[in-house]
Amino acid sequence: MKIYIDGKFYDEKNAKISVFDHGLLYGDGVFEGIRAYNGRVFKLKEHIDRLYWSAKAIWLEIPMKHAEMTKAVVDSCRRNQLRDGYIRLVVTRGVGTLGLDPNRCAKPSVIIIANKIQLYPQELYEKGMEIVTVATTRNLHNALNPAIKSLNYLNNILAKIEAHNAHVEEAIMLNAEGYVAECTGDNIFAIKGNQLLTPPLSAGALHGITRGTVMDLARESGLQVSEPNLTRYDFYTADECFLTGTGAEIVPVVKID
Ligand code: PMP
Numbered sequence: 001m002k003i004y005i006d007g008k009f010y011d012e013k014n015a016k017i018s019v020f021d022h023g024l025l026y027g028d029g030v031f032e033g034i035r036a037y038n039g040r041v042f043k044l045k046e047h048i049d050r051l052y053w054s055a056k057a058i059w060l061e062i063p064m065k066h067a068e069m070t071k072a073v074v075d076s077c078r079r080n081q082l083r084d085g086y087i088r089l090v091v092t093r094g095v096g097t098l099g100l101d102p103n104r105c106a107k108p109s110v111i112i113i114a115n116k117i118q119l120y121p122q123e124l125y126e127k128g129m130e131i132v133t134v135a136t137t138r139n140l141h142n143a144l145n146p147a148i149k150s151l152n153y154l155n156n157i158l159a160k161i162e163a164h165n166a167h168v169e170e171a172i173m174l175n176a177e178g179y180v181a182e183c184t185g186d187n188i189f190a191i192k193g194n195q196l197l198t199p200p201l202s203a204g205a206l207h208g209i210t211r212g213t214v215m216d217l218a219r220e221s222g223l224q225v226s227e228p229n230l231t232r233y234d235f236y237t238a239d240e241c242f243l244t245g246t247g248a249e250i251v252p253v254v255k256i257d
Contacts, residue, residue, distance in 0.1 A: 002079045004072055004112035009079055015111075022105050023092025027152030029108070030054035033246045034087040036077050036114075041087070042246075044070060046209045054149045055091060062091055063108055076114040086117035086247065092151065119185075119247045120169060128254030129243070131183065133232060134162035134171040138181035138204040146181065146204040156184040170243060172232070172256070175204040179229045186245035187211040188253075190230065190238035191223075197234065200227040210244035232257070 003015035010016075023029035032051045035042045048066055055062050062069070073087055089112050096105035120129070136159040139146050144155070156173075163171035163184065172188065175181045181204030182188055189211075190197045196218045199205045215225050235241055241253040 001113075001115060002076070004076045004079075004110070006109055007072075009076075015113075017092070017109060017111070018095045020095045020097070021092050021109060022094065022096050022100070022102065023090070023109070023151050025096075025098070026093075026100050027150065027154070028058070028060075028100075028102060028105075029090060029092035029151040030058065030060065030149055031091070031151060032087075032089040032149060033117075034073065034089060035246050036082055036085050036087060039083040041073060041077065043209045043213065044073060046212070047089070048073075050149065050207060050209070051089060051091065053147075057145065057148045058150065059102070060091065060093060060108055062110070064110060069110070072110070072112055073114075076112040080114045082114045086115055088113040088115070090151070117247050120251065124169065124251060128252040129170060130168045130255040131170045131172055131243075131253055132163060132166045132168050132257050134159045134166075134173060136162055136171075136173065138173040138175045140176055141202075141204070147201060147207060149206065160184040170251075172235070173204070174232075179203045179231060180235065181205055182208075183243055183245075186243035186248050186251070188235070189214065189242050189244065190235050191240040191242075192234075192238050194222075194224050196223045196225045197230060197238075198225075198227055199230050203229055208244055208246075210246055210249070214244050214250070 001012045002009040032047045034047045092109045094105040094108045139155045159171045170183045173181050180199050187208040243251040
């Protein structure tokens with residue numbers, strides 16, 4: 001496997017970053033998870049746009065234009081002969097001093113790993129997943145906005161640990177007001193009759209690329225799509241529930257709490 005770091009490709013064992021990189025020291029950076037299917041990168045423009053929005057929201061200036069970044073992702077797939085797989089695109093604040101001041105970081109680093117992913121066992125897709133609501137509240141917009149795909153995923157990781165402690169793979173995260181926000185690494189949907197419902201971005205849902213794709217397809221197929229504030233009640237009483245995410249794709253949910 002060849003890994004892209006700042007314009008060069010390295011073997012896996014030589015693909016290393018500094019211990020002074022603020023991505024490591026402070027989780028200061030942003031990322032994307034992207035898929036390739038059948039020799040094509042799925043919704044690459046949408047992912048690149050979201051990456052630059054995440055970066056802009058944390059005052060991080062990516063030292064490459066959108067087009068260069070797009071090319072670097074495609075080149076990474078070609079180098080690794082990856083026709084079907086997962087691409088992790090990471091931009092860190094770069095090497096700095098031990099203090100958290102981002103101004104002391106000379107230049108952001110860009111890392112691209114083009115590899116495989118298998119998040120959940122096949123059985124979950126066939127039999128459906130059980131999920132629980134966890135106590136860890138989704139980040140507040142005015143603390144760390146959930147719209148930013150930052151390298152600080154502790155909020156989601158803590159919720160994931162709670163899910164695992166309850167012997168399930170995913171968790172419903174509520175926002176501070178008690179509305180359903182999303183899951184730890186996936187968006188959530190309910191179907192009620194002819195309606196497809198999913199929490200709004202304002203409730204703390206990530207602007208999921210899979211979410212957007214599912215909403216487009218649902219509209220085309222005649223479902224009524226809306227994004228109202230949703231509570232657990234709406235999921236308990238739904239006809240169907242499923243999760244969406246780049247890594248997970250679409251996962252049916254058969255039991256909640
Ligand atoms: N919510 C969170 C918190 C995520 O990290 C992700 C991405 N894994 C998603 C939702 C799904 O977004 P996408 O469909 O763009 O992968």
